[in-house]
Amino acid sequence: MTIPRGPQDVTPAWLGPVLGADVRDVDVTAIGTGQTGATYRVRATYAAETDLPATFAVKLSAQDDAVRERVALGYRSEVEYYARVAGRMSIPVPPCFYSEISDDGADFVLVLADMAPAVQGDQIAGCSAQEATLAVEALAGLHGPSWCDPEWMALSGIAMPKPGDDAAAGGLGEISVMAAGILVDKLGGDISEQDKETLTAAMSLVTPWLKAEPTRYALMHGDYRLDNMLFDPDRTRITIVDWQTVGIGLPGRDLAYFTATSLDPDVRSTIEKDLVDQYHRALLGYGITDYDFDTCWRDYRLGVVQAPLLTGLGFAFAASTERGDEMMLTMLHRSCRAIRELETLELITSYQAN
Template sequence: MKRSVITDPADPEQFDLDYIAACLQRGGTGAGPRPTGFSLERLGADNSTAYRVRLTYEGAEAGEPASLFLKLCGGGTFGRSEVDYYTKDYAGQSGVPIPKCYDAGYEDRSYHLLLEDLTDTHRNNWEVEPTPAYGKAAARALARLHSLCWGADRLAALGYEVVDERQLHRYAAEARKGFEPLLEAIRDGIDPSYAVAASDVFERHPDAMAGRLAAGDSFALVHGDANPGNILTPRDGSTGDIYFIDRQPFDWSLTSWVGPSDLSYMMVLWWEPERRRALELDVLREYHRSLVAFGVEDYSWERTLSDYRLSALQCFYVAASWCVDPNERANMRWLWSAQLERAVTFYRDWGCNESY
């Protein structure tokens, strides 16, 4: 009997042609020729081990995949959220911006995913400067994800709890572990005025989040890590299908929260401030328009803006989280210092010293 979780695709007891053929059959592409062979190409990946599985056929027909993508995660860093992302949360829904999943297994905080391989058609966006078309496409895709898991009833039907005070406290407490180390690091060659903004956010923002929690039920299942590496767009530069991958929250992450938090994470943390200033309102308008088109009710444009503003200040928490561990604080200084600068710039642009 094969393992429920693949740990070594080179082990024929875990991964072979019979297994691949069965996965293709379940995925609806197994009516044509059966694969006659496969090879494994190891890929670079963070927090996982990944392979491109190249398939060979005799008399292959159009529609048969030439390759698949195999992702292995072990070591207990993450729970089963990513497995549910591909197999449960959006099951049976059309137009969902995530790759097709042929198989998944989860056991004891280890898992595997066998996904469609988009390598030839799509790329991540690490080296791509955001454009209006890209920003709006990402906004529509996120609106689709959020609309399908929006509100307490839908979250409960999927087995999720709506965010509560306990979860907010845990989330803020984790970020606060890095606050004092962040202030200490600021003294080492970083604009000292950043400490004023960070101190203000860590003093007032948790209460503002609690106030938003008490204000209503317009919460969604969020991705939580909309960085450029987790957004796949067509290699030809078109505005075709866009995909969000790698939903891997930590145990202390907010899995349900305000939808615009995914947009603030995408734009404030990762876009240069000039680009963010130029595009953010149009991106947010497209997001709100798309939510309405996808059936979300009673979520106003004014609420969209206020939720974006509130969640953008969580970017200070992200910068601080890199400072909890002394090694990460030193080795990732190039990243968290840039994220801190962008968070401070947003704080000033939106007048957050006055109100949230």
């Protein structure tokens, strides 16, 4: 199949063979707020009665050529996740009807179930305690089934250094310092001096941070935050999207990244121990027996560096938009405050001392 370059290429002639149906007409509308990809709701009109859905979510590469080339590994990651991994995890994701990616990874397409009337979380506004509970319990459905399983080390689309890869950890450490510099240069006037100091210090410790707990790992979403979550209107069900940053590493990184970026700091500091406890109890339901709460809490404290790390990398290498810049500033402030309150940098230093 020819991969659509843009929404104009999502035609009946393309969609019909993909679905194995006679598609007479399509209506394509942009949805979502992605900065490294483009997602569209596609309403299909069929020539004959079918059991197929009337609408789909079609995800394509970013329409900016420079962004497409920079995040090709992320596209590989997402296609591989839906093709090889999703069916073996318990975390809820949209069913995938079709996927394809070019040899160079710069062009891809996913035809996913349209989860409407579910709505995307609002990264800037933050989430409620009820939504946060759904998110942390769902996350256990990714970490539990993949807990310390070396099979997943063979995935080709891993976006972050794998445990034990010291050379890759060193390389990401250098890139992180560079990304933090780009962020401060462009948005520094809107960042407090305290947050600049925290960001700079955290990014200087990325390499030892990645090496801190190499023997405890699971598959990670990598960018586990509100903009990548869909909530049913009654807030009883959640669906997780955007699998472009799949990694293997300390599971607490996903958990802390979510709370540090997606909750108002005052709310986070009040309910985070309860959320970690809910996550821990859900994780034990997958048969994990050698992981006590105190270790989980320490992993959570350690993991919060994932928040400024992804924020810095996202700002440095994704397309800049007005909402995107506001979101980055919000996430940065929340995560730097979490690092200070959880004494994460001191924890990393203690690992170095040992």
